[in-house]
Amino acid sequence: MDQHRQSETHQRRSIGARKNPNTEAAILDAALKLLLAKGGKGLSMDAVAREAKAGKATIYRWWPTRGALLLGVYARIKGAHVHADTGCIETDIAAFFEHVFEFWQKDAGRVFALIIAEAQSDLDVAEALAAYRSERINDWMTVFERAKERGELRDTVDCKLAADTIIATAWHHLLTNRLDVKGSDLARTLAYGVVKS
Amino acid sequence: MDQHRQSETHQRRSIGARKNPNTEAAILDAALKLLLAKGGKGLSMDAVAREAKAGKATIYRWWPTRGALLLGVYARIKGAHVHADTGCIETDIAAFFEHVFEFWQKDAGRVFALIIAEAQSDLDVAEALAAYRSERINDWMTVFERAKERGELRDTVDCKLAADTIIATAWHHLLTNRLDVKGSDLARTLAYGVVKS
Amino acid sequence: MDQHRQSETHQRRSIGARKNPNTEAAILDAALKLLLAKGGKGLSMDAVAREAKAGKATIYRWWPTRGALLLGVYARIKGAHVHADTGCIETDIAAFFEHVFEFWQKDAGRVFALIIAEAQSDLDVAEALAAYRSERINDWMTVFERAKERGELRDTVDCKLAADTIIATAWHHLLTNRLDVKGSDLARTLAYGVVKS
Amino acid sequence: MDQHRQSETHQRRSIGARKNPNTEAAILDAALKLLLAKGGKGLSMDAVAREAKAGKATIYRWWPTRGALLLGVYARIKGAHVHADTGCIETDIAAFFEHVFEFWQKDAGRVFALIIAEAQSDLDVAEALAAYRSERINDWMTVFERAKERGELRDTVDCKLAADTIIATAWHHLLTNRLDVKGSDLARTLAYGVVKS
DNA sequence: GACTAACCGAGACGGTACGTCTGGTCTTAAG
DNA sequence: CTTAAGACCAGACGTACCGTCTCGGTTAGTC
Numbered sequence: 001m002d003q004h005r006q007s008e009t010h011q012r013r014s015i016g017a018r019k020n021p022n023t024e025a026a027i028l029d030a031a032l033k034l035l036l037a038k039g040g041k042g043l044s045m046d047a048v049a050r051e052a053k054a055g056k057a058t059i060y061r062w063w064p065t066r067g068a069l070l071l072g073v074y075a076r077i078k079g080a081h082v083h084a085d086t087g088c089i090e091t092d093i094a095a096f097f098e099h100v101f102e103f104w105q106k107d108a109g110r111v112f113a114l115i116i117a118e119a120q121s122d123l124d125v126a127e128a129l130a131a132y133r134s135e136r137i138n139d140w141m142t143v144f145e146r147a148k149e150r151g152e153l154r155d156t157v158d159c160k161l162a163a164d165t166i167i168a169t170a171w172h173h174l175l176t177n178r179l180d181v182k183g184s185d186l187a188r189t190l191a192y193g194v195v196k197s
Numbered sequence: 198m199d200q201h202r203q204s205e206t207h208q209r210r211s212i213g214a215r216k217n218p219n220t221e222a223a224i225l226d227a228a229l230k231l232l233l234a235k236g237g238k239g240l241s242m243d244a245v246a247r248e249a250k251a252g253k254a255t256i257y258r259w260w261p262t263r264g265a266l267l268l269g270v271y272a273r274i275k276g277a278h279v280h281a282d283t284g285c286i287e288t289d290i291a292a293f294f295e296h297v298f299e300f301w302q303k304d305a306g307r308v309f310a311l312i313i314a315e316a317q318s319d320l321d322v323a324e325a326l327a328a329y330r331s332e333r334i335n336d337w338m339t340v341f342e343r344a345k346e347r348g349e350l351r352d353t354v355d356c357k358l359a360a361d362t363i364i365a366t367a368w369h370h371l372l373t374n375r376l377d378v379k380g381s382d383l384a385r386t387l388a389y390g391v392v393k394s
Numbered sequence: 395m396d397q398h399r400q401s402e403t404h405q406r407r408s409i410g411a412r413k414n415p416n417t418e419a420a421i422l423d424a425a426l427k428l429l430l431a432k433g434g435k436g437l438s439m440d441a442v443a444r445e446a447k448a449g450k451a452t453i454y455r456w457w458p459t460r461g462a463l464l465l466g467v468y469a470r471i472k473g474a475h476v477h478a479d480t481g482c483i484e485t486d487i488a489a490f491f492e493h494v495f496e497f498w499q500k501d502a503g504r505v506f507a508l509i510i511a512e513a514q515s516d517l518d519v520a521e522a523l524a525a526y527r528s529e530r531i532n533d534w535m536t537v538f539e540r541a542k543e544r545g546e547l548r549d550t551v552d553c554k555l556a557a558d559t560i561i562a563t564a565w566h567h568l569l570t571n572r573l574d575v576k577g578s579d580l581a582r583t584l585a586y587g588v589v590k591s
Numbered sequence: 592m593d594q595h596r597q598s599e600t601h602q603r604r605s606i607g608a609r610k611n612p613n614t615e616a617a618i619l620d621a622a623l624k625l626l627l628a629k630g631g632k633g634l635s636m637d638a639v640a641r642e643a644k645a646g647k648a649t650i651y652r653w654w655p656t657r658g659a660l661l662l663g664v665y666a667r668i669k670g671a672h673v674h675a676d677t678g679c680i681e682t683d684i685a686a687f688f689e690h691v692f693e694f695w696q697k698d699a700g701r702v703f704a705l706i707i708a709e710a711q712s713d714l715d716v717a718e719a720l721a722a723y724r725s726e727r728i729n730d731w732m733t734v735f736e737r738a739k740e741r742g743e744l745r746d747t748v749d750c751k752l753a754a755d756t757i758i759a760t761a762w763h764h765l766l767t768n769r770l771d772v773k774g775s776d777l778a779r780t781l782a783y784g785v786v787k788s
Numbered sequence: 789g790a791c792t793a794a795c796c797g798a799g800a801c802g803g804t805a806c807g808t809c810t811g812g813t814c815t816t817a818a819g
Numbered sequence: 820c821t822t823a824a825g826a827c828c829a830g831a832c833g834t835a836c837c838g839t840c841t842c843g844g845t846t847a848g849t850c
Contacts, residue, residue, distance in 0.1 A: 014801035016842030023801075040318030046831055055802045060833070089392060116372060117314035121237030126374070133373065144391070157391045158382065165366060165386060172365030175313060176330065177323070185358060193390030194341070194354045195286060220822075243810055252823045257812070408827040410816030417827075434712030440805055449828045454807070483786060510766060511708035515631030520768070527767065538785070551785045552776065559780060562763030563756060569707060570724065571717070579749065583756060587784030588735070588748045589680060605795040607847035614796075637836055646797045651838070 012053070019062070026052040027059055028076050031069055036107055040114045043069070067118045067125030074111045079103065083139055089147040090191040093166060097183025100170055105179050113174050137163045165190060223249040224256055228270050233304055237311045240266070264315045264322030271308045276300065280336055286344040287388040290363060294380025297367055302376050310371050334360045362387060406447070413456070420446040421453055422470050425463055430501055434508045437463070461512045461519030468505045473497065477533055483541040484585040487560060491577030494564055499573050507568050531557045559584060603644070610653070617643040618650055622664050627698055631705045634660070658709045658716030665702045670694065674730055680738045681782040684757060688774025691761055696770050704765050728754045756781060 012022050030052035034042045045066065049056045063069040084095045104112065119126040140163035147153050169186055173179055227249035231239045242263065246253045260266040281292045301309065316323040337360035344350050366383055370376055406416050424446035428436045437460065443450045457463040478489045498506065513520040534557035541547050563580055567573055603613055621643035625633045634657065640647045654660040675686045695703065710717040731754035738744050760777055764770055 012801070014799080014840050014842095016840075017797090017799035018842075020800070044831055045833080049802090053802075055800095055804095056833080057803085057835085058801065061800080064833095113317045117317040120310045120314040120372070130373065152393065153391050154389065154393050156385075158386065161382060161386045162391045164369070165362070168365045168369030169362060171369055171372070172361070175317070175368070176327065185355065188353075189355065189358045189362060189390075191390050191392045192351065192394055193386075193388050194350050194359045195388045196349065196351050197389055197394065241810055242812080246823095250823075252821095252825080253812080254814080254824095255822065258821090261812095263811095406827070408814050408816090408825075410814080410824090410826070412816075412826070414826070438805055439807080443828090447828075449826095449830085450807080451809080451829095452827065455826080458807095507711045511711040514704045514708040514766070524767065546787065547785050548783065548787050550779075552780065555776060555780045556785045558763070559756070559760060562759045565766070566755070566759030566762055569711070569762070570721065579752060582747075583749065583752045583784075585784050585786045586745065586788055587780075587782050588744050588753045589782045590743065590745050591783055591788065603796070605797090605845045605847095607793090607795070607845075609794075609847075611795070635836055636838080640798090644797075646795095646799085647838080648798090648840080649796060652795085655838095 023052075023054060023058060024062065027054050027062075027069075028073055030054075031073050032077065032107070032111070035073065035111060035114070039110075040117065043114075045069075065122060065124060067115070067122040067128075070111065070115050070118055071125065071128055074108065074115055077108050077111065081136065081139060083143055085143065085146065087150070089144070089152050090187050092143060093190060094184040094187035096166070097170065097181075097186050101173070101179045101181070101183065104174055109174055109179060116171065116175065133167060136167055139163075140166055162190075220249075220251060220255060221259070224251050224260075224266075225270055225273050227251075228266055229274065229304070229308070232270065232308060232311070236307075237314065240311075242266075262319060262321060264312070264319040264325075267308065267312050267315055268322065268325055271305070271312060274305050274308065278333065278336060280340055282340065282343065284347070286341070286349050287384050289340060290387060291381040291384035293363070294367065294383050298370065298376045298378070298380065301371055306371055306376060313368065313372065330364060333364055336360075337363055359387075417446075417448060417452060418456065421448050421456075421463075422467055424448075425467050426471065426501070426505070429467065429505060429508070433504075434511065437508075439463075459516060459518060461509075461516040461522075464505065464509050464512055465519065465522055468502070468509060471502050471505065475530065475533060477537055479537065479540065481544070483538070483546055484581050486537060487584060488578040488581035490560070491564065491575075491580050495567065495573045495575070495577065498568055503568055503573060510565065510569065527561065530561055533557075534560055556584075614643075614645060614649060615653065618645050618653075618660075619664055619667050621645075622660055623668070623698070623702070626664065626702060626705070631701075631708065634705075636660075656713060656715060658706070658713040658719075661702065661706050661709055662716065662719055665699065665706060668699050668702065672727065672730060674734055676734065676737065678741070680735070680743055681778050683734060684781060685775040685778035687757070688761065688772075688777050692764065692770045692772070692774065695765055700765055700770060707762065707766065724758060727758055730754075731757055753781075 012020060012026065014020065027048060031043060031048050034047055034051060043066065045056060045059055048054075048069070049059055052059075059069070063072055082099070084092045086092055086095075103109075115125060115129060119129045137160065141159045144153065144157070144159040144162055148155075148157065148159065169190065173181060173186075224245060227245050228240060231244050231248055240263065242253060242256055245251070245266070246256055249256075256266070260269055279296070281289045283289055283292075300306075312322060312326060316326045334357065338356045341350065341354070341356040341359050345352075345354065345356065366387065370378060406414060406420065408414065421442060425437060425442050428441050428445060439450060439453055439460065442448070442463070443453055446453075453463070457466055476493070478486045480486055480489070497503075509519060509523060513523045531554065535553045538547065538551070538553040538556055542549075542551065542553065563584065567575060603611065603617065605611065618639060621639050622634060625638055625642060636647060636650055636657065639645070639660070640650055643650075650660070654663055673690070675683045677683055677686075694700075706716060706720060710720045728751065732750045735744065735748070735750040735753055739746075739748065739750065760781065764772060
């Protein structure tokens, strides 16, 4: 009745005909919290609204689907995509695995795995995920092409296919909950293949 | 599709104190049909019961969770796992990709992708999937070890890791809806790696 | 998680493939309670479900609309429609007003008023109300016709119109919250009219 | 209908620190339009705001509740309350019914019926309706008293009760959607009653 | 001419209710 | 003992509306 404070604690009002950034933060925080606490099925729109003390309509306004919310959560927690370029492609790959597995081990992995899962039945998420994956592939392609120019790679190597295999390996370890492997082992296998030559 | 009727018309009764095989068939058929018709979210226990003209309790008796039902559907449609052994590991890998991608392209792929998705939030499915994956890894390990014995592989190759990468590549193409690539390209990359040696 | 007792108190389960009378009672009781406690706008399907500890689907199964629920509540509390036949029409009318006003004063009046209100925007309720009203009109018509036969009424009297006016007067007092008037006064006015003759 | 435009195109701005009559007109027009087009439940504050291209705050400023808006709409469309005084009370009553039923048949009736409905759950509307009804009763009381003075009525007639019965009859026909009856029939019944004397 | 005051549209906000659907559990009646 | 049927509670789904609030802009009168 008389509690009109925005001040410090749990009362978020409209700030006019525009988005309230506090609201966005509260919703994404709540979504992440639920995701980690109760797993993928704990992330219902209702539960997020309750947890964030937000109206359901507010959530649907900005994230029309469950998948959009998942993507929002991931965008919020993911860091920059640094690609080392040490002059040795094997070392670069190993560094990538070390870095991404460590990042995924704290929360972000569960989120990303659920995004991949959601993409299997939500076309919009699938599209967004494809776009995201495409960026990562391109990052790796430039790395490979630079390596090729300096003569490090076999001449017949298809850079796109090589990049794809790195992403495939990372995803596979995420989806099968094996983020504790040594990146250097994976890197060696991918770098030299299996066949004597 | 229609040979699952009991006699003439749609009435499946109890056949006494034992499981009615017609019921199982009708339920799995219905589940697959819904899966392909409406996607992953169309496979609800209620819908399956309606479609199969089965009681919900009957479904829950044999497939206690959605995941169990998915596994049941996949078990029903999947064929044998033949692993060629031509004496050339690259050729064997290529043949595997060709075979599995073709199989996945007709229905089974959607089912398997949904199983992977479900495994991200259903522990039981995750376990079953891990067991299944383990079998496939073992299959490939024996293939690799035989190749190693006959001197086809580099001595330092970790057969488990190599097998894992093949599965990773297959899953990745499934999950990103790219089952139309040439298996031989994938095989070459995996077989020889990227780095000159 | 493990509380599956039906035991003694507040746990209503299915009793097989048929309607559970306990459920119906609990829902109608809850509806009436809310109606009287919070007025017409307090009767929401959600609130009834909460109060009756019933699933919303259960309510919608038997009472598809708010109006249907209102009618159900009224049917539950209304008594028999006794029409005195004392040989004096004025006395009969007076007795009716006394009786119905007293009945309406304890709860039932609020319910019936809300039904009339709901009928203004819900066609189904309007229809049900019209049917109910028609019965009451017929009751009165027979009373009037008997009075006519024994020579108590003017020959030109339209029995239907006369019956209608009685109902109109009763409704009007209900809708304007004046159920405390003396029935005999109303009866005299209706019986003799206003004009000298 | 169309003369409520500001100039040529749909942009109504503030006209300074006072109420904009164009705004009021637009809102009441929109409310009436929605009411007639979609029935009582179509009159939501949001819908009116959309239809009238008005801000919700503007509506709430002048009509704080749904009921107030209804009353505003009715006030806008209702004409003067003329009471004929022909020297014959029966004729006057008949004329009243003819006039009010005709008026109600074109739109106004639906609005007034909804006001009566709203009054059953909104205390403010109930109060406003009671005041309005009181005025009409008083109008009729003076008519009856004049008739009594000139000796047209029975001496024992309660003028207030008589007036009440006329209003009751009118409302009843409105609420039960029977505005097509002949006013003179109603008038005769009310004027002479039913009992021989 | 600057300032104030109230009005106006737009629309975001936290909520509640809507009517529908699904998840699991349970009971009945038929065989 | 199994089956189809379906009622039961619980609660999520996405939508609509509630009444409050802030914004940015307008215009009329006052100083």
